[in-house]
Amino acid sequence: MVDEIKCDRTPQFHSHSFQEYLEDLYLKYKHLHEGAVASYIPELAKVDPDLFSICVITVDGQVYQVGDYNQLFTMQSISKVFVYGMALEEHGRDYVLTKVGVEPTGEAFNSIILDERSKRPYNPMINAGAIATTSLIEGSGPTERLNRMLDMFQRYIGHEIFVDISVFMSERTTGHRNRGMAHLMLNFGMIDERIDEALDLYFQQCSVMVNCLDLALMAATLANNGVNPITGEHAVDARYVRDILSVMYTCGMYNFAGEWVYKVGLPAKSGVSGGIIVIVPNQIGIAVFSPLLDANGNSIRGIKVCEDISQEFGLHLF
Numbered sequence: 105m106v107d108e109i110k111c112d113r114t115p116q117f118h119s120h121s122f123q124e125y126l127e128d129l130y131l132k133y134k135h136l137h138e139g140a141v142a143s144y145i146p147e148l149a150k151v152d153p154d155l156f157s158i159c160v161i162t163v164d165g166q167v168y169q170v171g172d173y174n175q176l177f178t179m180q181s182i183s184k185v186f187v188y189g190m191a192l193e194e195h196g197r198d199y200v201l202t203k204v205g206v207e208p209t210g211e212a213f214n215s216i217i218l219d220e221r222s223k224r225p226y227n228p229m230i231n232a233g234a235i236a237t238t239s240l241i242e243g244s245g246p247t248e249r250l251n252r253m254l255d256m257f258q259r260y261i262g263h264e265i266f267v268d269i270s271v272f273m274s275e276r277t278t279g280h281r282n283r284g285m286a287h288l289m290l291n292f293g294m295i296d297e298r299i300d301e302a303l304d305l306y307f308q309q310c311s312v313m314v315n316c317l318d319l320a321l322m323a324a325t326l327a328n329n330g331v332n333p334i335t336g337e338h339a340v341d342a343r344y345v346r347d348i349l350s351v352m353y354t355c356g357m358y359n360f361a362g363e364w365v366y367k368v369g370l371p372a373k374s375g376v377s378g379g380i381i382v383i384v385p386n387q388i389g390i391a392v393f394s395p396l397l398d399a400n401g402n403s404i405r406g407i408k409v410c411e412d413i414s415q416e417f418g419l420h421l422f
């Protein structure tokens with residue numbers, strides 16, 4: 105039994121024992137070889153399935169890391185969380201709600217269904233909703249929009265980041281389903297005619313390279329009400345953190361969202377490259393990276409690690 109994480113802004117981490125706890129957790133699941141790496145985007149299929157890392161960063165900037173935490177991979181759907189925050193900052197809650205809902209679907213991440221009544225995509229965490237959100241990003245042209253988005257990610261991460269051009273091209277060449285959704289949403293007035301630009305930006309955000317440590321810092325920034333706990337930079341307006349975490353809580357794990365909330369009880373987001381971020385508000389950001397996925401597209405080791413941490417420290421919100 106390791107020492108408890110206290111529920112206030114200065115968590116009483118006992119660094120030695122918590123680091124040991126993470127190392128044990130890593131060893132517990134290191135040899136679990138269930139699942140398969142994502143293959144629907146050819147470039148993603150090339151990843152080493154053995155890669156595995158766990159990182160935790162506290163809101164006062166303590167860092168715990170184990171495994172392949174420097175290994176770069178593409179952010180994929182985890183990017184949707186942060187772009188949603190950017191859209192909220194640029195347009196406000198009410199306008200964004202007219203373009204993308206906040207209802208879980210119980211469907212796969214690439215579901216093409218729109219809300220029958222409002223014609224909106226159900227939520228910003230599935231592909232359709234994320235494309236609608238991305239289409240809201242402002243800028244005078246595609247380059248400015250991309251640069252503004254990269255700047256936003258950099259505020260969370262604290263250093264320069266890049267788009268992996270091979271993954272971007274692979275997404276772009278194979279993304280017919282996303283293209284189909286975008287046309288459907290244009291038909292219903294949910295996005296404007298700049299479909300190819302919106303899709304390119306969406307494929308680019310999915311192809312931003314990060315490591316597990318970067319993701320933990322992004323999660324910790326949300327846990328810290330939008331302020332990066334290492335650099336002190338304001339990454340997102342605190343008034344939208346609640347919106348972001350609410351949508352992560354109900355929709356972040358796709359059609360596993362219900363079971364996730366039942367067992368882990370924390371806002372989270374997964375991506376098909378194998379990352380999962382979890383936010384413990386006012387305490388810590390957690391990131392796990394392991395590219396072996398289950399049928400829902402969630403990292404198998406990632407889910408197990410988060411279930412264990414939540415259980416061990418009593419982090420379930422209820």
Ligand code: DON
Nearest residue numbers: 180181213231310375376401
């Ligand atoms: O739209 C796509 O196909 C992807 N690039 C988004 C992937 C993703 O991570 C969805 N989730 N698990």
